[in-house]
Amino acid sequence: MSISQTSLGIELRQDRIIVSHLRKFLKRLRVTKSDVLPLTPTKVKEEGHLEIINVLQRFLNDNNLPKDNVVLALPREKALVKLIEVPAAAKENLRKVLEYELGKHIPFPPEEASFDFQILEEKAGSLRLLLVVVKKEDVNEYLGVLKRMGIRPLAIEIVSTASANLFYFDEHPAEAGPQVLIDIGNQFYEFHFFEKGEFKEAFHFSFRNETEKGKE
Template sequence: MGAQALSKNVLSSFNISGFLSWWGQGLLCCLPSGVRQLFWHETTRLVLEPQGKGVRLHRERGESKEDLGFYNGIERGDERFEGKDKVLVFRLSPEQTLSKPITLPLAAEENLRQVLGFEMERHTPFATNQVYYDFEVIKRSLEAHHLIVRLVVVPRRILDEWLERLSHWGLQPAIVDVMGTGPGRINLLPDEKRSSRSKALPRINMALSLLLMVFTGAALLFPLWQERSVVIDLMSKVSAAQEKAEAVIAIRQRLEKAIEASEFLVEEKEQYPSAVEFLYELTRILPDGIWLQQLDFTRGKIKVRGEATEASALIPILEASPYFQDVQFRSPVTTNARTGRDRFYITAQLPKLESLPL
């Protein structure tokens, strides 16, 4: 069961789409630029960054970035905005937004936007109707059953003011993101202002190239899938061997503890006089007329209970012997009305053998 669960977690945590995307981009980078254009058309992103009452323009295409200067809407029909396949991006600064990582249960991923809307007031100083927000999943943990999400919010008044200004200039951004976030990860543009047409390029060669990458990836993964049963079988055998090894280790630890306990008891017993020795000493020093009802000896301490003609005289008698130390009554002395004797309960500490006279 452990091997199957591990295999399931590994397969479920393997992001096939992300792997194919990375692998496909690596293949495209190896092709000449002319051939690469047949399979992939890089979209030009025209980025508007707020600067005073206007915006700073940048043209981004792949890894390249070009500064196009300042624009404040005075000159309409600016040639910098002309051309096909340009995506207009309005980019906010981090000071205009709030970004916060949030940990949520893994089950919340199915309705992540709704869950973040409900949690908005708990994690930000704003209500849901006061902000535009978006998110990106940073990490998924199958073992801990949670995921970490980066929540990005912008007050509506800030974004609405800029969108109204851009609309007055005849500009309608398709994406609103934040400096420092990767392209395509965050889009704070309200849903009602987004274009209904897809931003993906609907080209046959693009579809064919993706299909080719899927088939190639499947061909690479199929041998691994065939070896899956072998790996699971080996993992189950390793797990069984590990359980046996752990059982042997546990037995060895219990045996070592039992040996240590027995050695401790033997050492403890050898430190004090034997029961025969202190019984002999008691019979030697106690006067006649003493009746012992109970005698306990535990770890160097004795407890004596009985009756005597004069119980108070027993304390100095026992203290005079080198075999008894710290002699004292455990309870008050009482008188037996039937016999007239004193009832006593005395405790004393036995000294260790090394302190006794030879």
């Protein structure tokens, strides 16, 4: 394996694409290129898809960036993020347990959902989890857009969890004090709290702009 590795992060939002090209050399991570690519708002889905393709392809060509080792970050609005607890006995078969219990945590049928999770804390008799759920149709939609460009992402995240990965490159995580990651979107803001390089808590607040308020 090469000691120098690169990856391309593509974050999709409703009004923009954020692209970051990263290079890892030994234990250091460096952003070699990053930009925000504006998108024109449209209510026609195919028009929006074509603009994503054209804007992103132009950026990749202009900067001579490869299409491999891509990590896709879905719009935060497409994901449901919850902190839940399950019995500690479920650990050995946790994914199956969550599949069975998923309907208790989401407002749509479990068969329409894709999900992933992370164990945050093991306590006496229970596990504290971060659960992230998105609709399969949303995942397939964005994968379909990138497939038309010849891109097959290695991983899919939401921006909050993707950004949190930066903390894992801290050379001395055990010595790190409390840290806060703030994500501000068009209709939400979100706080993620870390301590000693580990995720501890999250708070999500939704809001509406003046145009939406006027429609009521």
